[in-house]
Amino acid sequence: MESLINNPPGTESMSQLITIERHILEQQKYFPEAHGELTELLNDVAFAAKLVRREVVRAGLVDILGFAGSTNVQGEEVKKLDLFANEKIINAIGQHGRFAVMGSEENEGIIIPPKNDSGSYVLLFDPLDGSSNIDVNVSVGTIFSIYRIKGDDPSKASISDCLQHGYEQVAAGYVIYGSSVVMVYTTGHGVHGFTYDPTIGEFLLSHENIVTPKSGKYYSINEGSYEQFNEGTKKYLDYIKKEDPATGRPYSTRYIGSLVADFHRNLLVGGVFIYPPTSKHANGKLRLMYEANPLAFICEQAGGRATNGRERILDIQPTELHQRTPLYIGSTDDVIVAEEFEQGIR
Ligand code: AHG
Ligand code: MN
Ligand code: MN
Numbered sequence: 403m404e405s406l407i408n409n410p411p412g413t414e415s416m417s418q419l420i421t422i423e424r425h426i427l428e429q430q431k432y433f434p435e436a437h438g439e440l441t442e443l444l445n446d447v448a449f450a451a452k453l454v455r456r457e458v459v460r461a462g463l464v465d466i467l468g469f470a471g472s473t474n475v476q477g478e479e480v481k482k483l484d485l486f487a488n489e490k491i492i493n494a495i496g497q498h499g500r501f502a503v504m505g506s507e508e509n510e511g512i513i514i515p516p517k518n519d520s521g522s523y524v525l526l527f528d529p530l531d532g533s534s535n536i537d538v539n540v541s542v543g544t545i546f547s548i549y550r551i552k553g554d555d556p557s558k559a560s561i562s563d564c565l566q567h568g569y570e571q572v573a574a575g576y577v578i579y580g581s582s583v584v585m586v587y588t589t590g591h592g593v594h595g596f597t598y599d600p601t602i603g604e605f606l607l608s609h610e611n612i613v614t615p616k617s618g619k620y621y622s623i624n625e626g627s628y629e630q631f632n633e634g635t636k637k638y639l640d641y642i643k644k645e646d647p648a649t650g651r652p653y654s655t656r657y658i659g660s661l662v663a664d665f666h667r668n669l670l671v672g673g674v675f676i677y678p679p680t681s682k683h684a685n686g687k688l689r690l691m692y693e694a695n696p697l698a699f700i701c702e703q704a705g706g707r708a709t710n711g712r713e714r715i716l717d718i719q720p721t722e723l724h725q726r727t728p729l730y731i732g733s734t735d736d737v738i739v740a741e742e743f744e745q746g747i748r
Contacts, residue, residue, distance in 0.1 A: 420607035422448050422585060422596045429589045433572075440548075443500040443523055444573060444587065447546055448605060450494040451577040451585055454487045454529070454544055455598060458536075458579040475510040475724055483536050484508060487529035487544060501525045502556035505564045505723050507692055512561050512723065521556045523572070524549040524563050526723075528692045531576075532660025541580035543662030547696035548573040564691065564723055568716035574696035576662050586612070586666070588703040593669075609670070614704040617735040618672020620656045622664040630680035634711075638676075638743035653736075661688060665697050665731065669704055674736035677729045678711065678744065686710075686728035690720055694729050707737040711744035 426444045433440050474484070488508040495501060496515030504513040505526040515521070525548055532542040549570050551563045575587030583598035585605050595609030621642050628636065643652045656673070658664050664675050677686045688694055698708030698715035708715040708731040718727060730737050730744070742748040 422587075422605040422607070425594060425596070425607055426587075429591060432589060432591050439500060439522065440572060440589065442498070443495070443525070443548065444575075444589075446495045446498055446500060447491075447525075447548075447575070448585060450491045451544060451583075451605075452598070452603065453490045453494055455577070455579055455583045457486055457490075458483065458542065459583070474508050476507070478533075483542075484530045484533050491527060491529050491544070495525060502551045502559035503563055505691060507689060507724070510724075512559075512564055514559065518556050518559065521559075522551050522554070524551055524559070524566075526564060526692045526696075528689070531662045531693065532658070535658070535660050540658060540660065541578055541663040542660050543576050543578040543666075545576045545662055545693055545696050546574065547571055547692055547699070561723065565720040567719060568690075568695035568698055571695065571699045571716075574699040576666070576696065576700070578662050578666050580663060584608070584666070586669075586700065588700050590699075590703065593700050593704040612669060612704050614669050614701065614706040615672030615733050616705075617650070618668060618674070618733045619650055619653050620668055620671070620673030621653045621736070621740075622655070622657045622668065622673065622675040622732075623678070624657055624659075625655070627680050627682075630682050631678060632744075634744040634746055635676070635678045637748070638740050641739075641743065641748070661693060661697070665701075668732040669701065669706070672733045672736070674730065674732040674740055676740055679728045683726060685726040687726060688729045690715070690718060690725050690727040691723060694727050694731075697729075697731060701731050705734070706732055707734040708732075709737065709741060711741055 423445050426441050430441045488506055499517035500521045501523050502518045502521035503524050507528045527546040530542055531545050535542055549566050551559050573589045577585045584595055586595045593612040596605035597608035598605050668675055677688045694715050701708045710728045711730050730740050
């Protein structure tokens, strides 16, 4: 299918106007047992993304910039847009009762929606990823991960429903609020991207069946932390910057400071994102449940690879809602090279 990108808005034929709602409905055939629930909750997430987008694109206009003065459970300064996005997602999605329990980066404990009697799903999310970039008009995003509850009584939903292996996810996705707003999701049947058309208020299919290249030419890591890296990471950085045309080196460095933006670029054009263990963060800085797991599910569905440098992200047994993990994610061949340095094989 011709992507919308080659057909400027207004010139596309009706067959190209596939909204995310319609696409999600078509995915329902893979989940006969879901009785349309998964469809409804994915649409709830898409709706919440539209609400967050509205404020993010106006952030420069509306006085919601700057620090809210509070700090979140991570001990980080929380900007108003973080709080806003968090509240919007909880309220817009919690009201329909389709989720039995939620977990957010901005909330220390689990969130039991006021109405959860019919929900058999779990939503874990990072309401605003890349918040250090809010005030400077650099892409930020929302990341979400969906599981079924382990039991069949939503009223008994608890933290244990939130601490499932990443391979148990039924859906995952992200929204990137950038030069255009794109929502990408998977239900385990390929990865699909939708670009928001503000003239009709819809996310329209623009990247069907995203397949990530086996290798790329970008590496994404915060080299400012060089002194905090272990020997393996330092050796990897020396390697990836050496001139060697046969292996496409030196790679170019691209690091935006918004995981979702770095991940999205590497997913489309190839490359590797690394947040390794550091002397400050022995398990890296990124969170397993609402950053690494959803992106790992998407990455593997697109043919890529995601590990903590040694173990598949989706196989990690979670123990805490906000636990951190090192993250090596992107094009399979590039991730393997970085892992080999981390493991001391190279
Ligand atoms: P969040 O804004 O949700 O806390 O996420 C920020 C993360 C991630 O988006 C980004 O890749 C990383 O922090 C950047 O960390 P450093 O500034 O330590 O490189
Ligand atoms: Mn984040
Ligand atoms: Mn965040």
